[in-house]
Amino acid sequence: MKKKLLSLGLVAALAVSATACGSSSSGDSAPAETTAASGNADSSDGAAAAEGGTIKIGGIGPITGEAAIYGQAVMNGAQLAVDEINAAGGINGMTIEYRFEDDESDSEKAVNAYNTLKDWDMQVLMGTVTSTPCIAVAAKSFEDNIFQLTPSGSSVPCIEHPNAFRVCFSDPNQGAASAEYIGTHELATKVAVIYDSSSVYSSGIYEKFAAGAAEQGIEIVSAEAFTADSNKDFSVQLQKAKDNGAELVFLPIYYTEASLILAQANNMGYEPMFFGCDGLDGLLTVPNFDLALAEDVMLLTPFAADAEDELTQSFVSEYEEQFGGIPNQFAADAYDAIYAIKAAAEDAGITSDMTPSDICDKLVVSMTNITIDGLTGEGMTWTADGEPNKAPKAVKIVDGVYTAM
Numbered sequence: 001m002k003k004k005l006l007s008l009g010l011v012a013a014l015a016v017s018a019t020a021c022g023s024s025s026s027g028d029s030a031p032a033e034t035t036a037a038s039g040n041a042d043s044s045d046g047a048a049a050a051e052g053g054t055i056k057i058g059g060i061g062p063i064t065g066e067a068a069i070y071g072q073a074v075m076n077g078a079q080l081a082v083d084e085i086n087a088a089g090g091i092n093g094m095t096i097e098y099r100f101e102d103d104e105s106d107s108e109k110a111v112n113a114y115n116t117l118k119d120w121d122m123q124v125l126m127g128t129v130t131s132t133p134c135i136a137v138a139a140k141s142f143e144d145n146i147f148q149l150t151p152s153g154s155s156v157p158c159i160e161h162p163n164a165f166r167v168c169f170s171d172p173n174q175g176a177a178s179a180e181y182i183g184t185h186e187l188a189t190k191v192a193v194i195y196d197s198s199s200v201y202s203s204g205i206y207e208k209f210a211a212g213a214a215e216q217g218i219e220i221v222s223a224e225a226f227t228a229d230s231n232k233d234f235s236v237q238l239q240k241a242k243d244n245g246a247e248l249v250f251l252p253i254y255y256t257e258a259s260l261i262l263a264q265a266n267n268m269g270y271e272p273m274f275f276g277c278d279g280l281d282g283l284l285t286v287p288n289f290d291l292a293l294a295e296d297v298m299l300l301t302p303f304a305a306d307a308e309d310e311l312t313q314s315f316v317s318e319y320e321e322q323f324g325g326i327p328n329q330f331a332a333d334a335y336d337a338i339y340a341i342k343a344a345a346e347d348a349g350i351t352s353d354m355t356p357s358d359i360c361d362k363l364v365v366s367m368t369n370i371t372i373d374g375l376t377g378e379g380m381t382w383t384a385d386g387e388p389n390k391a392p393k394a395v396k397i398v399d400g401v402y403t404a405m
Contacts, residue, residue, distance in 0.1 A: 052093025053352030057082070057341065058117035059100035059334075060110055060137060061129030066256060067105040069282045070330045071129045074151055075100040076323045077331030078126055080315065081338035091345045094352050096338075103128060107136035114140050122146065123356045124345075124363070126337050129330065131155035131171075131201045138164050147360040149341060151333035154278070155200040159386035163360050165367055166386055167333045167340065167376065171201055174277045174300065175208030175252065183216025187273060188248035190221045192241030194234065194261060195252050197225035205252035205277055221246050226257070234261045238270055248273040255282040262293045276300075281329050284400060297397040302376035303332035304395045304404035315375055326401075329376065336374035343370045 059078055061071030082098045085091060099120055101113035110133030117125070125141055125148045128134040134153030141148040142161035150158055151167045154174070159166050182188060191213060196202035206223070213220055221244035224237035238261065241249050249265075249272050251258050258280050265272070278300050284291060305316050305326045315335060319327040347369050348362035372380045377390030395402040 052090065053095075054097045055091055055094045055124065055345070055350065055352055056097045056099070056120065056122050057124045057126055057338070058114075058120065058122035059098065060103050060113045060117070060125070060127035060133070061100070062105040063100070063102045065104040065106075067130055067254075069285060069328070070152065071102070071105070073328050073331035074127070074129045074334040076319065077327060077334035078151075078338050080318055080322065081335045081342075085338070085342055091342050092350060094350075103133050105130045105133060107133045110134075110137050111140060113137075118144070118146075123354075123359050124341055125149070126151065126334065126341065128153060131158055131204075132199070134158040135200065145357040145360045147356075147363040149337050151337040152330050155204050157200070162384075162386075163364060164386050165340075165382055165388075167337045167388060168278070168302070170387060171204030171252075172208040175205040175210075176212045177300075178205070178250065178252075178275060178277065179209050179212025179216055179218065182248065182250075182275060183213070183218055187275070188218070188246075190219050190245050191248045191250055192221055192237075192244065192246035192272070193223040193250045193252070194237045194241070195223070195225055196227065196231070196254075196257070198227040198229075199253075201254075201279060202252050206250075209250060209252065231257050232260065234264050235268070237261075238265050238268060241272065242268070242270045246272055248275055250274075251276040251280070254279040256286060259283055259286040259289045259293075263290065266290075266293060278302075278329065284397065284402075291400045294397045294400070299395050299397070299402070301329040301395050301402070302390070303327075303329040304402050306402060307404045311373075312375060332375035336372065336376050336380070339374060340367075340370075340372055340380075343372055 059075060061074045062068050063071040063075055079098065082096045086095055090096060099117060101116055103110035103113045110128050114137045125146055127150060128137050129152050131153045134150050135155060135157045138148060138158055138161055142163055145163060148164045149167065153166055154168050154171045156170055156172060158164065182191065193206055193209065195206040210220060222240040224240055226237065251261065251274055258276060262274065276299065280299055281301050283294055316327060319331060344363045344366040347366040350359055350362060367382045368384050374380055380388055380390040382388055395404060
């Protein structure tokens with residue numbers, strides 16, 4: 001039984017206003033120095049470092065726990081960029097010191113990680129990875145006036161403060177774009193939604209999707225929630241969708257739950273289309289998941305590892321050599337984030353003797369001056385409110401791998 005999981009966003013719906021940073025380049029990279037026992041990575045590559053002092057960039061995300069695939073990818077993708085930049089002479093002659101702390105996708109642990117990085121004299125924060133911890137940390141970085149660039153915190157409040165920017169698209173844009181895509185392509189008129197009401201990521205996408213569906217004349221025949229404490233059995237939600245005649249089930253959730261939903265729908269003989277967002281990146285890595293259920297799945301993602309451009313091919317090759325496996329969009333987001341920080345720091349004339357607060361003030365201005373051609377988009381810019389402007393990309397799963405569309 002073939003399942004189709006459609007996950008797309010329209011360029012128009014996701015084209016948020018612009019201004020930002022970074023440019024990518026590739027080069028030889030040195031392995032990170034990892035402190036596995038303490039759950040953090042701390043490295044700097046001084047091989048070709050210039051003599052302008054150092055700049056300390058901290059990172060926060062889950063490198064253990066259920067969301068570890070995201071945090072590990074961010075940690076590793078950023079490490080590649082750090083190594084490349086240091087090998088090429090650093091940022092304004094400064095060597096990057098990079099340290100990544102584990103938060104297990106937990107808000108309290110994320111704040112603890114932030115405080116650890118502050119004690120380390122962090123000057124710039126690249127993080128956090130998931131939305132709820134990101135919101136908690138953003139409040140702290142705002143109080144301290146430390147510049148924060150999250151690669152993947154997509155909930156709106158992640159960048160509600162003026163010191164915070166993001167690389168990924170926001171949740172509302174994904175929800176609105178999904179509704180528009182379903183409507184304009186006439187995929188379905190009756191749609192069911194299964195979402196995680198305990199997740200700001202999932203709830204944020206759902207709310208905008210519901211509003212957009214009404215504008216498109218799409219009837220939401222059932223909208224069933226689950227929480228982090230009840231995310232294993234989806235038979236009730238699927239039965240309601242089936243009983244109400246849903247032709248398509250919208251899943252603004254993460255890949256672990258999505259894999260269970262696909263399997264359970266298959267077992268009950270329910271064959272709607274499934275339509276998801278970027279949280280489904282990682283579906284193919286779920287242990288014991290039948291990859292046949294993901295055949296022809298389309299997924300909104302700014303990065304396709306099989307893209308033929310030189311930058312992507314170099315990044316994938318370096319990532320596989322250092323860390324093993326194929327990098328996902330989170331790794332690409334983090335890689336672009338580090339290069340964005342580099343571009344903004346160069347535009348601002350940052351020096352190693354500046355305080356984190358002075359650096360923040362300058363980077364906030366420079367983020368609106370720069371453009372980056374990165375792994376996740378060409379001509380990326382950022383607005384003063386921290387949102388990126390770039391065209392989204394979609395991939396299709398064919399024979400168990402992402403294929404650029």
